[in-house]
Amino acid sequence: MSELKLASADFTFPLLEHDKVLDLIAALDLDGIDIGLFEGRSHLWPSREFENITRSADTLRTKLADRGLAPADVFLQLDPDFVPYAINQPDATRRGAARDKFLRTLEYASRLGSPHVTTLPGVYFEGVESAADSWQRSQEELAWRVEQSQRHGITFSVEAHVGSLAPDPREAERMVCGVPGLSLTLDYTHFTRIGLPDSQIEPLIRFASHFHVRGAREGRLQAGFKDNTIDYSRVLTAMHKNGYGGYLGIEYVWIDWEHCNESDNLSETILFRDFLRSQMRK
Numbered sequence: 682m683s684e685l686k687l688a689s690a691d692f693t694f695p696l697l698e699h700d701k702v703l704d705l706i707a708a709l710d711l712d713g714i715d716i717g718l719f720e721g722r723s724h725l726w727p728s729r730e731f732e733n734i735t736r737s738a739d740t741l742r743t744k745l746a747d748r749g750l751a752p753a754d755v756f757l758q759l760d761p762d763f764v765p766y767a768i769n770q771p772d773a774t775r776r777g778a779a780r781d782k783f784l785r786t787l788e789y790a791s792r793l794g795s796p797h798v799t800t801l802p803g804v805y806f807e808g809v810e811s812a813a814d815s816w817q818r819s820q821e822e823l824a825w826r827v828e829q830s831q832r833h834g835i836t837f838s839v840e841a842h843v844g845s846l847a848p849d850p851r852e853a854e855r856m857v858c859g860v861p862g863l864s865l866t867l868d869y870t871h872f873t874r875i876g877l878p879d880s881q882i883e884p885l886i887r888f889a890s891h892f893h894v895r896g897a898r899e900g901r902l903q904a905g906f907k908d909n910t911i912d913y914s915r916v917l918t919a920m921h922k923n924g925y926g927g928y929l930g931i932e933y934v935w936i937d938w939e940h941c942n943e944s945d946n947l948s949e950t951i952l953f954r955d956f957l958r959s960q961m962r963k
Contacts, residue, residue, distance in 0.1 A: 688713035713753035738792035769803035864890035870897035
């Protein structure tokens with residue numbers, strides 16, 4: 682099995698200073714890093730990084746290069762709650778603000794040297810408009826983002842997730858098939874949490890351009906390696922069959938949501954790193 686590149690997210694270790702996070706990920710002997718631009722809840726906030734994109738992106742690029750790390754993905758979220766600035770907000774002013782920040786993200790990612798940008802796909806605005814209208818606006822906004830990303834030579838994807846308008850594999854496939862050029866940052870754990878077997882998630886691999894790895898089980902979005910029920914050996918085999926060539930981003934998070942502050946993120950990252958490498962050597 683060919684060896685894929687491994688990354689870790691900088692937002693896996695939120696209690697460390699960012700420079701020390703970079704040191705730690707380099708010390709873990711990983712190939713790349715997923716950068717989180719999460720307003721209000723990560724080291725790097727869009728509002729701060731975008732004050733001077735040239736300076737902030739160039740500074741981070743140098744820090745990564747000095748540590749032998751490649752930028753694998755830039756993940757944009759404009760609010761700790763994914764509803765206020767969802768890409769398909771009915772409020773045109775907020776929707777316009779989200780577009781502006783996305784364009785700035787592309788500029789930032791381009792200067793950083795990241796080949797990939799991820800956002801969230803939007804939500805249903807129940808009680809405000811019909812589900813069909815929420816869906817259609819999301820499709821339109823995603824198509825616009827694909828077009829803008831292509832101008833920068835950047836691959837754009839969305840993460841289908843708990844609480845989004847694509848909370849299961851069927852809707853995730855419908856979403857990506859409706860927008861030419863759109864891909865997925867695929868994270869099995871959102872579907873494992875609701876009790877779906879790997880076999881129902883696996884068809885999405887053909888749409889993936891980035892991939893998140895962590896432990897999960899039914900009822901738990903994030904779980905330790907020993908409690909994990911996702912067959913990542915099977916995942917790697919399916920990736921090989923589908924010609925997947927992106928990163929495997931080990932993405933433990935530490936936030937007070939979905940019991941995600943109950944893991945030893947460093948140990949779990951190491952366990953998955955070693956497991957994935959052992960499987961890829963077979």
